[in-house]
Amino acid sequence: MVDSKETVVAVRDLQKSYKGQEVLKNINLSVKKGSIFALLGSNGAGKTTTIRILSTLLKADKGSAFINGFNVSKEPEEVRGVISLTGQYAAVDEGLSGRENLRMIGKLRHLPEANKKADELLERVDLLDAADKRVATYSGGMRRRLDLAMSLLGNPPVIFLDEPTTGLDPQSRLSLWQMIKELSAAGTTVFLTTQYLEEADHLADHIAILNKGEIVAEGTSRDLKKLLPHGHIELGFHQVGEVRAAFKLLDEFHPTIHPEGQKIILSTDGSIKQMTDMLNRLDQAEISVTQLTQKQPTLEDVFLTIIGEKEGA
Numbered sequence: 001m002v003d004s005k006e007t008v009v010a011v012r013d014l015q016k017s018y019k020g021q022e023v024l025k026n027i028n029l030s031v032k033k034g035s036i037f038a039l040l041g042s043n044g045a046g047k048t049t050t051i052r053i054l055s056t057l058l059k060a061d062k063g064s065a066f067i068n069g070f071n072v073s074k075e076p077e078e079v080r081g082v083i084s085l086t087g088q089y090a091a092v093d094e095g096l097s098g099r100e101n102l103r104m105i106g107k108l109r110h111l112p113e114a115n116k117k118a119d120e121l122l123e124r125v126d127l128l129d130a131a132d133k134r135v136a137t138y139s140g141g142m143r144r145r146l147d148l149a150m151s152l153l154g155n156p157p158v159i160f161l162d163e164p165t166t167g168l169d170p171q172s173r174l175s176l177w178q179m180i181k182e183l184s185a186a187g188t189t190v191f192l193t194t195q196y197l198e199e200a201d202h203l204a205d206h207i208a209i210l211n212k213g214e215i216v217a218e219g220t221s222r223d224l225k226k227l228l229p230h231g232h233i234e235l236g237f238h239q240v241g242e243v244r245a246a247f248k249l250l251d252e253f254h255p256t257i258h259p260e261g262q263k264i265i266l267s268t269d270g271s272i273k274q275m276t277d278m279l280n281r282l283d284q285a286e287i288s289v290t291q292l293t294q295k296q297p298t299l300e301d302v303f304l305t306i307i308g309e310k311e312g313a
């Protein structure tokens, strides 16, 4: 059994090599019911390999993985009954319409009321208007939405999305993000892989950063951003004299002069308390701030810092 009723995906010490090359080194993961989990990594990090093992398409060399309490290597049929995996365009018949594709797959899977279900899903993924057009005429975003609808047939409690928005334009990406959020809100557990830090940041309740087959950091987006020692703020002033005075007064926050004139940049821990403290000091010294910009570290900063530390170690 897995450790808790709330844990839907539990991965322990998973390892995989291809011809002596270690592709996954001791992966441990745990995904909570109804959450969105993002496995974030660059090309070749091992994301697809992980998803293929979890969805029973590939065997791990060592370790174990459970989905809804079923063991992926010992109970693959049961696992397949509770998951779906998107990214399988091969299943889509280009010559048929979106509606025909969905109905056909529903019937092949002997789903009750397959036609009705197909129409409900078309509405859910916002494809009703294009439902009767041939898939060959669909844009990239429409294909992804149809693919998502196909994998939602049969209401699987866990869905795997392998790089769901790669290659999509910003608008299609936003619309897919919205759908993924709605799925999770309705109780579906979503396990996705992405190369986009912004995507993980925007969508995921929990993020694991995979680098060269290892999880190098894990947590909420907020946790990961905290790994960075500091963010920074920029303060702008009217006069050069004020810039100098502020620079001296806030010495402990490692000020630097902004290249664009009458501004200073200060390191902070990102807390409101620290920012209030800085502003109070300036106020007491009667130095007025004309502009304040807070720059939070991005996940990209986190990613580069962690990878840099690992490589430097």
Ligand SMILES: Nc1ncnc2c1ncn2[C@@H]1O[C@H](COP(=O)(O)OP(=O)(O)OP(=O)(O)O)[C@@H](O)[C@H]1O
Pocket: 018, 019, 023, 041, 042, 043, 044, 045, 046, 047, 048, 049, 050, 195
């Ligand atoms: N069938 C295979 N035979 C040999 N090596 C493989 C095979 N499949 C994957 N690899 C290697 O394993 C590593 C991880 O690949 P994987 O596809 O899991 O990465 P990924 O994080 O999904 O990357 P991408 O974003 O490029 O898909 C890569 O170095 C890849 O070349």
